[in-house]
Amino acid sequence: MKHPVFPRSVSSRFGFVLSASMSFVAACMLSAQTYTTPAPKPAPAAMCPTLGWEENLAKYLQPDAAFPTTDTPLDASDCMFHQWSWEAFVWATALDAHGVPRFMTLHTPADLLKPDGAPPSAEPPMLTLGTRDIHATGAYIEGTGAIVEADGNMLIAPNGYPVYASVHMNEAYFATAKRNLVINGGYLANGDADFFPVGAAVFKATWMRLDAGQEPPAGAYVTEARVPVLAVSLTPDNTIYAQPTGRTMTVKVALLGLHVVGQTVNHPEFLWGTFEHHDNDPRFPDGPNKPPSTASDPRNYTLYVGGTPFGQTNQPSTQTTATSTSTSTPLSTPSTTITTTTTLTATPRLTFNPVTQKFSPANNVVLENATGSETHSPEGPANIANVNQSGHEFLAGRKPPQSIFAHYDLIGTVWMKPGQYNLNSNQSNAVGSVNLCNSTAETFLQNASGSTTPSTVGNCFSCHNPQTFQNVAPMPNLPARRIALSHVLAAGTLYAVPNQISVLVPAGTVK
Numbered sequence: 277m278k279h280p281v282f283p284r285s286v287s288s289r290f291g292f293v294l295s296a297s298m299s300f301v302a303a304c305m306l307s308a309q310t311y312t313t314p315a316p317k318p319a320p321a322a323m324c325p326t327l328g329w330e331e332n333l334a335k336y337l338q339p340d341a342a343f344p345t346t347d348t349p350l351d352a353s354d355c356m357f358h359q360w361s362w363e364a365f366v367w368a369t370a371l372d373a374h375g376v377p378r379f380m381t382l383h384t385p386a387d388l389l390k391p392d393g394a395p396p397s398a399e400p401p402m403l404t405l406g407t408r409d410i411h412a413t414g415a416y417i418e419g420t421g422a423i424v425e426a427d428g429n430m431l432i433a434p435n436g437y438p439v440y441a442s443v444h445m446n447e448a449y450f451a452t453a454k455r456n457l458v459i460n461g462g463y464l465a466n467g468d469a470d471f472f473p474v475g476a477a478v479f480k481a482t483w484m485r486l487d488a489g490q491e492p493p494a495g496a497y498v499t500e501a502r503v504p505v506l507a508v509s510l511t512p513d514n515t516i517y518a519q520p521t522g523r524t525m526t527v528k529v530a531l532l533g534l535h536v537v538g539q540t541v542n543h544p545e546f547l548w549g550t551f552e553h554h555d556n557d558p559r560f561p562d563g564p565n566k567p568p569s570t571a572s573d574p575r576n577y578t579l580y581v582g583g584t585p586f587g588q589t590n591q592p593s594t595q596t597t598a599t600s601t602s603t604s605t606p607l608s609t610p611s612t613t614i615t616t617t618t619t620l621t622a623t624p625r626l627t628f629n630p631v632t633q634k635f636s637p638a639n640n641v642v643l644e645n646a647t648g649s650e651t652h653s654p655e656g657p658a659n660i661a662n663v664n665q666s667g668h669e670f671l672a673g674r675k676p677p678q679s680i681f682a683h684y685d686l687i688g689t690v691w692m693k694p695g696q697y698n699l700n701s702n703q704s705n706a707v708g709s710v711n712l713c714n715s716t717a718e719t720f721l722q723n724a725s726g727s728t729t730p731s732t733v734g735n736c737f738s739c740h741n742p743q744t745f746q747n748v749a750p751m752p753n754l755p756a757r758r759i760a761l762s763h764v765l766a767a768g769t770l771y772a773v774p775n776q777i778s779v780l781v782p783a784g785t786v787k
Contacts (some may be wrong), residue, residue: 278328292570324355324659330666336367337678341737343367343446345475346538348547350694354652354708355659358513361549361689362667364536369497369671369681377497379534381449385421385443388457388767403501404484405440405529407520408775421776423481423520426739426763429593429720430626431641432776433579438484438636439532439716440503443764448493449476456759458745459768468699472546477538478762481714483529484578493578495683496553499724501529508781517636518628519776522657532556532578533716534684537736545697545705548736549689550714552643553578558586559646562657563726566644579641579716589640592720593777594622628779635779639714644722647687648709648735651728660686688712690735699756703738704730711735739763743772744764 335341344363347356368379405425421441424430431439445453452472456462470545482491485503493500504520511517533556537548557571557580560566569587576582580589626635629743650656664686671682688709696705703710710733711723723734745754748771759765766772 277339280505286597296559304371311422323354324655324662325359325481325666326355329359330670333363333366333407333667333670336363337370337674339370339372341367343475343477343538343633345538345540347498348542348691350542352542353659354650354656354689355663357547357652357689357691358549358660358663358686360538360540360547361551361686363535364477364547364549365534365551365681365684366667366671368536369678373680375677376499379444380499382444382446382479384445385764385767387450388454388764389459398664398777402526403442403483403529404497404502404524405442405503406438406775407502407522407524408772409505420736422773423506424775424777425717425719425721426773427592427718427721428773428777430635431579431716431719432626432638433484433583433637434638435485435490436632436636436638437487438635440483440501440529441717442481442483442487444479444481445764446475446477448473450763452759453477453762453764454545456757456765457767458547458754458765458771463719463745463759463765464586468759471544471759472539472762474539474541476546477536478718479537480535482714484532484534486528492528493532493553493555495555496530496532497680498528498530502526506628506630506633508628508779508785516624516781517776518544518630518779531734533714535714535736536716541626542694543691543697545692545701545737546761547689547691548712548740550648550687551684551715552687552714554683554685555642557643559643562645562649562711563650563728566726580637581612581640584640586642588717589642590627590644590722590724591639593624593626595625600703622760624664624778624780626777626779628777630779630785639719642689642743643715644713644724645709645711645726647685647730648690648712649723649726650688650709652708660688684692689715690737697758699742699758701737702741702743703733703735704742706730706735706737709735737761745786 331765343359344367345679347360369377371377373626405421408422421443423438423440433439449472456466456470486492502524505523505525506518507521508516508518532553537546539546555578557577567586569586572583572585574582628635647657647660650660668682672679690706690708690710690712692705693707710728711726712735713722721734741756742756742760751770
């Protein structure tokens, strides 16, 4: 495996590594508009992080370090949950002797479909992104992720390439998932008692493909990866899709985001934390007090062009339009009736050029809730800010290239109260960052209203819950199981989100 590539001026950027809440000011300094976002003034966080916590982070960099699981006793404060997210992040990004982060050495969904007893590779294979597809030949290609997000939309970077996702599982997670795959009958055959053990962990990363010679975001981790060559196909209903062909090319990619997800003591629902590179996009304060749609940020970010009105951000790949038609009897009729029929039409926003492999237009992105609406305590946002500052200082003090990961911020952590997770649990049972989203992985699912009423929140448990394999047309409903919170159980089946996107194409592309 080739060594990762790092920017030249890593150390010069550490002065700009700010916590999630402290970056509000930079995120919303507006030039041409009258709106300005006030600097946040959260309540002081008492003893967060806890005494000696930063010093203990070093143990998670060790090659034989155990994944953290004991931070969540029954009386755990929200600070301890956010500390856990940072411990999991340090564990996941610990570099081995070849400069490869630990999470990239773990199992991927491709391994789930290999026969039992297949010999392991001598070294981790090159990262392979977005190749998941079913081909007409019946051959199934399963990479480490997809070219689309969980809602089926695609995030397009300013250079025209999709933002890719990858999934990585530790041994405890992998073994349990493989036993319970839908494709091998394990999901239906095994009972709800067959569940992930404490210590099971999974990581989801998002990656920006770089053009040849393009500089990566300053301070981002960069490596090489295989990405799919995409082609277009025409379906019988005259819909044009862009999808993987089975062929790949090797490119450089930069890490934009990382979900850290693991089961700890008292929390079978797993803790869900998410990190983003500090320069991805503007970040709005938590809650409903958003900038007006006409406001903008004058600064350029990785996924946001300075001056773009905020009303033009986070636009999905498909535009849904409603057309209404009415029929009525003449007004002279004694009992006039009016019938209105509304037709919803989904029209692609994106144009794909198979020659350049690029999409247009690119997305402009903002993070809607800078700490995921952390509501577990009045000090929640301040606790995240303090833990971020401590984590940044720890990593900035490591030798390069390990220190590069100081450029990533914890956005927030979401979990459930002990004893709350059951077959009926969903996002309304969430605690902590109840509107947690990563702007590079759940771009179009963010809760713009910032509402924290349980019935209106949106977080990881909106999609990852025991009912995952229900209402997936045209597939039959599968019984609810707690283990269904894992989407990798769908590997190799049509329960997985289709790894394709409907597009427009230049004239003459499809004959």
